[in-house]
Amino acid sequence: MDTTKPPATLWMVAAAALVWNLIGVAMFFLQTNLGPEGIAALPPEQQQVYAAMPAWLDIPYGIAVFGGVLGSIALLLRRRWAVAMFAVSLLAVLVQMAGVYALTPAWEVSGAAGLPMALLVLALAGFLLWYARRAAARGWLR
Structure with missing residues (x-):
């Protein structure tokens, strides 16, 4: 059994990460469920971006925010799979951002x-x- 006691900063970082990623989930649902009225309420420039955005970009966006939530929960539970979840989330963020700016x-x-x-x-x-x-390397995660 692991007896390495994590510092209080682990809990603060994990809690802040969970809040940040839950905000990301809320933004994901807002963006993917805008509807005609919501799109019409956007400034014209944002309407252009939204209209040009390929639907498949919602996939890396969802993977990024839900991967971040799972990573945050894993960090709170002190589980090593937090590393994998945050890696998937970062990769998805990169794909989504590149897609938005390229397409x-x-x-x-x-x-x-x-x-x-x-x-x-x-x-x-x-x-x-x-x-x-870092938390995994220091033995804070099981």
């Missing part, structure tokens, strides 16, 4: 002003994978 007019619409949020999502996904790997 839609997102860059033309938002330019560099749209990058901070995309970079924040990537940075947090990368941080969570790094943190889970």
Whole structure:
């Protein structure tokens, strides 16, 4: 049995990660269930991006947010599979972000002003994978 006691920061990081990823799940459901009224309420630039977005990009988006939720839960439960879940989530974030910028007019619409949020999502996904790997290496995860 593992007797390595994790620091309090593990619980703080895991709880914050769960909240962040649950917000991602909410955003996923909002985006995938917009409907005609919701699309019409978007600014014209965002309507262009939404109209150009291939439906298959919802798959990596869903994998990213649900993988993040599962990774966060695994971290809270101190399970090693948190590493795998955060790795899958990061990979899905990369695919989804690349798809959005390569296949839609997102860059033309938002330019560099749209990058901070995309970079924040990537940075947090990368941080969570790094943190889970570190926690596993230190014996905090079973």
